[in-house]
Amino acid sequence: MALVDITMYGADWCGDCRRSKRLLEELDVQVNHIDVEVDESAAAKVREINGGAQSIPVLVFSDGTHMTEPSDNDLKAKLTSLGII
Numbered sequence: 001m002a003l004v005d006i007t008m009y010g011a012d013w014c015g016d017c018r019r020s021k022r023l024l025e026e027l028d029v030q031v032n033h034i035d036v037e038v039d040e041s042a043a044a045k046v047r048e049i050n051g052g053a054q055s056i057p058v059l060v061f062s063d064g065t066h067m068t069e070p071s072d073n074d075l076k077a078k079l080t081s082l083g084i085i
């Protein structure tokens with residue numbers, strides 16, 4: 001599994017989070033998962049990134065960019081642009 005600096009803020013009940021997590025596993029990309037239901041500071045970070053919205057998943061990349069609720073195609077394109085896949 002590739003070790004990369006990606007943090008994914010999400011929750012177990014979130015369908016989009018499960019979809020993104022499944023794609024990342026299929027692509028053999030390891031991420032640091034943070035459950036916003038357990039970690040209030042993570043939930044606050046999500047709101048900060050999203051201008052007050054609590055939309056998840058939020059993926060934060062090593063280049064300082066982030067994606068909120070990305071489609072599989074958009075996430076693949078981002079991973080490709082970073083040279084991760």
